[in-house]
Amino acid sequence: MSEPEHAFGLRTRALHAGAPPDPATGARALPIHFSSSFVFDSTEHAAELFALRTYGNIYSRIGNPTVSAFEERIANLEGGLGAVAAASGLAAQLTAVLCSAQAGDHLVASASLYGGTVTQFTVTLKRMGIACTLVNGDDPQAFAAAMLPNTRLAFTETIGNPQGNVADIAAIAAVAHAHGVPLVVDNTLASPVLCRPLEHGADIVVHSATKFLCGHGTALGGAIVESGKFPWGAGKHPLLSQPSPGYHDMNFAETFGEYAFLMRARTEILRDTGACLSPMNAWLIMQGLETLPLRMRAHVENARIVAEFLAKREEVAWVKYAELEGSPYRALAKTYLSRGAGAVFTFGLRGGRAAGRAFIDNLTLWSHLANVGDAKSLVIHPASTTHQQLNDDELRACGVTPEMVRLSVGLEDPEDLLWDLDRALKRAADAPEEAPAPRCDISRRPVAAS
């Protein structure tokens, strides 16, 4: 009788999964394999590789040893069967969509997603013949009501960016499964430290690894992680259950069983879109992942301090942090985000658009930029930046109010973060109200940056 299996903890796995010592050299740190291509042992070996009958590296667009180390690590942390990395979060979710849907098909997604995702789904995918219905992400029955016979997947974010809404993952997954489709969850703002959607019934997790996974605002990257539990061969996804002309009529579901989705995502979608992750970026993300559990804990500690500080300020009209008393998402956060409701949230200034602008202009420690999930604290005022073309009514229509400020709370000393916020709040309160922005065409879309 052999010893019982030891279950390693998340901090250990964040350091080790996917990156044992390099078998060729013994290097303890992950080597960066800057090689476009990899030699075959023989013509027979090459044939086996191209037929997908054996594992190995061919060309870095399809797979690269440094990138696959990242893939295994994020798959391990999310508790998935495997992962496919991509050049960015948007490339990753496009890979997930194209692996399960084609022209003539349909998706159902929460309406309160990151704006870049909404644009990808409702503009770019629409041009490719894939329709998307946006529904109230807080209502699982709204997902059910939008399901069509040609619906291929449902999509939500664990924590909505920037609204901060927390998805009822298990309830939405149950609705999706009742309609024979998988639930895809963007887990970027929670990271697997705070929430592991696959444990709650989701089938696929997508990440912008650019954010907390990388954690230092350096490299762009993305990944999809799949559970291996969704029945792709059940008939609802002919791209996986019918012979594929993209791979000499192989039936992925029959040939690869639980690995069908990941194999097709890599060997057909990544192969043909070319949206692969650079090994340099994979390495930077792997450096970040080593400290992900420690960083997320510290991000959450600081976020709680900042949220509570802001909630008490009279210059502040509201704070949308799911852990705060009065948040409509408090119960869901207890269920899905018991280790913390993340470190990205919004608040509103009583002084409206002008106060928002003045607040930002008076900050000296918080970085004013369009990203989240950096070790450094970040801030943006959507009404004067990403959404500046819209007037107040138009802003409200897309869920962004003129007074709204988004924070991504970093790892600085919290006293310093509060010192900077305090000064800027006081100065913003003195700012004169400005005239409303001139009306412009609603069809002009805001710039989609994080």
Place this chain on the structure above:
Amino acid sequence: MILHTVSERRELLARSKTVAMVGASANAVRPSYFVFSYLRTKGRLDVTPINPTLNAIDGVKAYPSLAAYAAERGAPDIVDVFRKPAEALQTTREAIAVGAKAIWFQYGVINEEAIALADAAGLDVIVDRCIKVESARFDGGLTIGGMNSGIISSRRASKFSPND
């Protein structure tokens, strides 16, 4: 004994040399062909097809039955089963009769009677797993494919190098 853990599977593969694959196919898109081809070209295991309708697969002689295999080659270390669950019981009886040390039921080949029979006969039993995937878990293949091998180790891999 029914083997449940990763380390039990690793140890079984490490101590085994011969695999008799019942139901191996020569059809290049069948899962059993993928597994056969992988073990033949990549692994350190000596794999033989058991299929009465074939003479050979990729130059490897096929035997019509486990008995025919055992008569020439002796008892296999592992009988790998690619059969319908209902037919797995008969395969199990034959595996026990030829003295196989282990029986490996591939994905979906679940027959409780067969499992209990093999266990009672003292064979190591693996259920609803793929011998290719488990080999790849330990030889680095899953890692190369971006799959979660579950392996956490600071030992330099050598025992299960893909080029063994």
